[in-house]
Structure formats: structure tokens, C-alpha cells
Amino acid sequence: xxxxxxxxxxxxxxxxxxxxxxxxxxxxxxxxxxxxxxxxxxxxxxxxxxxxxxxxxxxxxxxxxxxxxxxxxxxxxxxxxxxxxxxxxxxxxxxxxxxxxxxxxxxxxxxxxxxxxxxxxxxxxxxxxxxxxxxxxxxxxxxxxxxxxxxxxxxxxxxxxxxxxxxxxxxxxxxxxxxxxxxxxxxxxxxxxxxxxxxxx
Numbered sequence: 001x002x003x004x005x006x007x008x009x010x011x012x013x014x015x016x017x018x019x020x021x022x023x024x025x026x027x028x029x030x031x032x033x034x035x036x037x038x039x040x041x042x043x044x045x046x047x048x049x050x051x052x053x054x055x056x057x058x059x060x061x062x063x064x065x066x067x068x069x070x071x072x073x074x075x076x077x078x079x080x081x082x083x084x085x086x087x088x089x090x091x092x093x094x095x096x097x098x099x100x101x102x103x104x105x106x107x108x109x110x111x112x113x114x115x116x117x118x119x120x121x122x123x124x125x126x127x128x129x130x131x132x133x134x135x136x137x138x139x140x141x142x143x144x145x146x147x148x149x150x151x152x153x154x155x156x157x158x159x160x161x162x163x164x165x166x167x168x169x170x171x172x173x174x175x176x177x178x179x180x181x182x183x184x185x186x187x188x189x190x191x192x193x194x195x196x197x198x199x200x201x
Contacts, residue, residue: 031140035147038131039155043190044094045127049155051101051183052123054176056116056156057163058108064116068156071120075152078128079145090130092194097122098187105180108173127152 029037039045052071056064087093101119104111131148132141166172 031143032147034133035131035144035149036151038133038144038148039127039151042091042130043186044091044098045130045152046155047098047183047187047190048094048101048123048127049152050159051098051105051180051187052119053156053159054105054163054180054183055101055119057160057165058105058167058173058176059111059116060167061160061164063113064120064160066113067116067120068160070117071124071156072153074121074124075128075149078125079131079149080128082129082132082145083141085129086132087129090126092191094126094130095187095191095194097126099184099191102180102182102184102187106177106184108177108180124152 039049056067097119101123104115104119128149131145131152133144163176166176
């Protein structure tokens with residue numbers, strides 16, 4: 001009898017649902033920290049930042065200074081635009097770009113500054129544009145977007161520094177390329193899952 005009541009109670013709880021929000025903030029940690037953690041908890045953001053950081057780091061800091069500056073400017077522009085508008089399929093574009101950059105890390109081509117600049121501009125703009133969190137407005141939204149901008153820079157610089165540090169070490173360079181292939185594969189898997197979920201709805 002008691003187990004029947006427990007089962008009925010569990011069934012009732014399962015039927016009670018709240019609105020599911022994509023990019024929704026975590027309650028109780030503050031808006032800045034919500035923004036700071038946002039790129040970490042969104043797979044498309046994290047994969048792209050790791051891939052781009054490794055890709056730029058493979059080229060060396062002196063070769064990508066302009067790309068880093070343009071990434072920051074594009075991210076600021078994207079975060080500003082996110083105040084007004086968020087494109088519906090930004091995550092799909094981010095995952096596609098993550099796969100491309102991950103493959104570039106795995107192949108490690110000897111490229112000029114132009115591809116680095118183009119990828120940095122695309123990544124910064126798309127990441128910023130997709131950083132708005134639902135349910136926030138006014139000053140709360142502004143603080144969260146600032147936190148996301150800080151996190152994007154940190155998540156770019158750490159893998160970039162790592163890849164730059166191991167540029168002169170043969171087997172560690174191979175490890176970076178392997179990580180790039182994992183990022184590309186992970187991006188494609190998440191992209192396929194996202195597309196199949198969209199097709200079912």
C-alpha cells in the first residue's frame with residue numbers, strides 16, 4: 001500500500017514541469033558568475049573556444065596578435081548585438097565552426113595570418129551573439145554579458161598558451177593535434193544530435 005502511494009507521488013511529480021529555457025541562468029550565484037560560467041556550460045561555446053585557442057597557439061603569439069585583438073573586438077560587437085537580438089540557429093553555426101577549427105588543429109596547416117583573422121572574427125562575433133541568457137534583462141543582463149566576455153577571453157588564452165608552449169616539443173605537438181581531432185569529432189556528434197532533435201520537433 002505504501003509503495004503504491006510512493007509510486008503515485010513520483011508519477012505526479014514527473015507530470016509537473018516548468019518551462020525549459022536554453023541558456024538559462026543558474027539561480028543563486030549572481031549574474032556576473034552566471035555570465036562567467038555560461039561558456040563553460042554551453043558545449044558549442046566551450047568546444048569553439050578550445051579549438052580556436054589551440055589553433056592560434058600553434059602559430060605562435062607573434063603571428064596572431066592581430067587575430068587576438070580582432071577576436072576581442074568581434075566578441076564585444078557580438079555581446080552588444082546580443083542585447084537586442086539572438087539568432088535562432090547560432091548554436092548550429094558555432095558547432096559547425098568548432099568542427100572546422102578542430103580539423104584545422106588536427107591537420108596543423110602552415111597558413112598565413114588571413115585564415116587566423118577570419119576564424120577569430122567569426123568565432124568572436126558568433127560567441128558574443130549567442131551569449132544572452134533567457135530570463136535576464138536590464139542591468140542583470142548587462143552584468144551577465146560582461147561575465148561571458150571575460151570568460152571567453154580566459155577560455156581562449158589558456159589553450160592558446162598551452163599550444164604555444166609545446167610548439168617546440170615534437171610529441172606534445174602531436175598531443176595538441178589529437179585534442180583538435182577530438183574537438184572536431186565531439187562538435188560533429190553534438191551537431192548531429194542537435195539537428196536530429198530539431199527534425200523531431
